[in-house]
Amino acid sequence: MAAVDVQSVRKIYKRDSQEIVVLDGLSLEVPEGEFVALMGPSGSGKTTLLNLIAGIDRPTSGKVIVSGTDLTTLSEGPLAKWRSRNIGFIFQFYNLIPVLTAVENVELPLLLTKLPRKQRRERAMTALKIVGLADRSHHYPRQLSGGQEQRVAIARAVVADPAVLVADEPTGDLDAKSAEEILNLLQTLNSDFKKTIVMVTHDPRAACRAHIERHLDKGVLMTTVERHDVAAPVGAR
Amino acid sequence: MKYLPYILKHLRKNWIRTASTIAAMALCIFLIASLQTVLAAFYGTIDTAATDRLITRHRISLAEDLPMAYEARIGAIAGVKRTAKTNWFGGVMGSSGGQPDMRNFFANFAVDAEPYLAMYPEYGLTDADKQAFMQDMRGAIIGPALAEKYGWKIGSTFQLESIIPPYRADKPFEFVVRAIYSVDTQKYPNHARDMMLFHWKYLYEKTGQRAGVGTYSLQIANPSQAAAIAKAVDSTFENSDTQTKTETEAQFVASFLALVGDLGLILNAIGMAVAFTILLVTANTMSMAIRERRTEIAVLKTLGYPSALVLALVLGEALVIGLLGSGLGVLMASTLIGNLGSIPGLQGFGSVAMSAGLAAGMFAVGAAMGLISGLAPAVGAYRANITSMLRQV
Known part of the structure; x- marks a missing residue:
């Protein structure tokens, strides 16, 4: 079964009286456990497609089926609940809550569960260990480097153990070394934890880490590059 | 309750703004509570006047x-x-x-x-x-x-x-x-x-x-x-x-306090005006605070926080401000009232005390003011579209 199955999706934005077609009948399948990179020029619809897969936006027409659920049939409340259980979202600018420590940020998705405080904290610490930041758990975002912030954001994305991770240019705001670490981490999550990853990127070096590279242009999927020889993450456990 | 630390941390973040908003709220509650206590003391003498006593005075x-x-x-x-x-x-x-x-x-x-x-x-x-x-x-x-x-x-x-x-x-x-x-x-x-x-x-x-x-x-x-x-x-x-004027004790006290009655009306009107002004100021402050956190609201919703919960979190912040403000206001008012008797010319108020009912009422007023001031930003956060908010960053 495909982890992500986007069927003939159109997304049209209305700006005043003007209609802008962002996605034009796009279809995409991402098998379970795959690591897919979406590439394309600005305005090609990459982020819009990612948002549809993450269930934070709705298509004008077509279907978006993720982990067996047709997101287009869900109303606002059930869709939010579905997101909390099935999607881990990684933003370009990390988007950590500045007033919360690293562990509190990671714990945020777990507040929606019925887990007692102790278990929530334990799971958050486990997620921080996975990203190698257990020792910075009580640091605030302002006390962390960009790469560390993104790792905390990744811990937050995986803490509720979602099947699918979506990442919107996760290395776009990082220096080369930090970007490398983040890509290693994503690869580890894909290979060791069997997470399906859909990543939007402009960076060809980042795209090379994915098994499949899909190129979009003007809302249409153009080319596909498949790799079966992706190197193991540098420094992977 | 598990969200309370989250709410308190946000209030602590910009503590000057939070403190000044609480102080404004406290001032408003202090004013209303003090006035109401003093007026209640006046009117209490009417309420407890005996019905079998008359007072005869010069006409x-x-x-x-x-x-x-x-x-x-x-x-x-x-x-x-x-x-x-x-x-x-x-x-x-x-x-x-x-x-x-x-x-x-x-x-x-x-x-x-x-x-x-x-x-x-x-x-x-x-x-x-x-x-x-x-x-x-x-x-x-x-x-x-x-x-x-x-x-x-x-x-x-x-x-x-x-x-x-x-x-x-x-x-x-x-x-x-x-x-x-x-x-x-x-x-x-x-x-x-x-x-x-x-x-x-x-x-x-x-x-x-x-x-x-x-x-x-x-x-x-x-x-x-x-x-x-x-x-x-x-x-x-x-x-x-x-010539004489004879009236019941209650009427006598009431006529004696007629001026106070008018004064009460004026003071209550001033109190209401202050409360309304503070409400607008607090609502503006809350709106600013939430506007600054649009990304955060988008992130919470992305993580799966239902819109109703996001609304409740915003209202929770406003409620905490309201309750802290009313607590401080009640404390200030009861301190003042407790010391009225030692102020020259106000010794007659020495035995006046704020009733528990009024104190509870003031907490309710503070809570209501907090909630009302947080309503507009809370509804804004409730309705906020995730992708639009993320794009505005």
Whole structure:
């Protein structure tokens, strides 16, 4: 079964009286456990497609089926609940809550569960260990480097153990070394934890880490590059 | 409750803004609570006025005395059980810079002791107390608050000098504490604990028999006949030089407080205006605070936080501000009210206290103001579209 199955999706934005077609009948399948990179020029619809897969936006027409659920049939409340259980979202600018420590940020998705405080904290610490930041758990975002912030954001994305991770240019705001670490981490999550990853990127070096590279242009999927020889993450456990 | 730390951390983040918003809210609650407590104290005297007591005073002004001869004629009117002469003495203890020292001001009345005490059971006295008082012309009955304030005991002596010229003698009046009344707070919750009574005859003699009668207190047999008896009293003196105005004790207090009633209206209007202004300021502050956190709201929603929960978190912040503000306001008001008696000229408010009901009401007002001020930003956060908010970053 495909982890992500986007069927003939159109997304049209209305700006005043003007209609802008962002996605034009796009279809995409991402098998379970795959690591897919979406590439394309600005305005090609990459982020819009990612948002549809993450269930934070709705298509004008077509279907978006993720982990067996047709997101287009869900109303606002059930869709939010579905997101909390099935999607881990990684933003370009990390988007950590500045007033919360690293562990509190990671714990945020777990507040929606019925887990007692102790278990929530334990799971958050486990997620921080996975990203190698257990020792910075009580640091605030302002006390962390960009790469560390993104790792905390990744811990937050995986803490509720979602099947699918979506990442919107996760290395776009990082220096080369930090970007490398983040890509290693994503690869580890894909290979060791069997997470399906859909990543939007402009960076060809980042795209090379994915098994499949899909190129979009003007809302249409153009080319596909498949790799079966992706190197193991540098420094992977 | 698991979201409370999240709410508190946000409030702590911009603590100056939070503190100033809480202070504004506290000021508003302080103002309303103080005014309401003082007004409640005024109106409480009306509520607890006995229905079987009438007050007869000079028709023109309270400042004018009535003839002593009226007492017998009033007492002879059908339905009148007893009468008692009562004069507001206006005595002050000590002087400062040649002027009466108003810091030591408390309510004091010269009364016709026997009938007065018989018609005012509010003054809790034993027979022995009454007897000791009756036997001493300079005797004084004082409230427990005065005993506490000045450390007076039975046998203590003190001097008062009136601020009313006809009641001033060559030397201040000397008094001996002969009884300390108690107050049954269940039966008479608003009865003052800081009053002083002394013999009317002492006033009369000490002023060289110049003092007239300020008011006559009348006890009637049947409260349902109050209006008829009042009319009968006033009719008796209709054609005399000194006409009277007789009314129930409640009416007397109400007319005495008519000015306060108008003042209450004005003060309440000011209080409402301040509350509304603070509400707008707080709402603006909340809107600013939430506008700054659009990304955060988008992130919460992306993580799966339902819109209703996001709304509740925003309202929670506003509620905490409201409750902290009202708590501080109530504390400030109760501190002020508790110390009113020590402010020169306000000694009469010494026994006033904020009721638990009013304090609870103020918390409710604070909470409501907080929630109302947070409503617009909360609804904005509820409706916010995730992708739009993320794009605005």
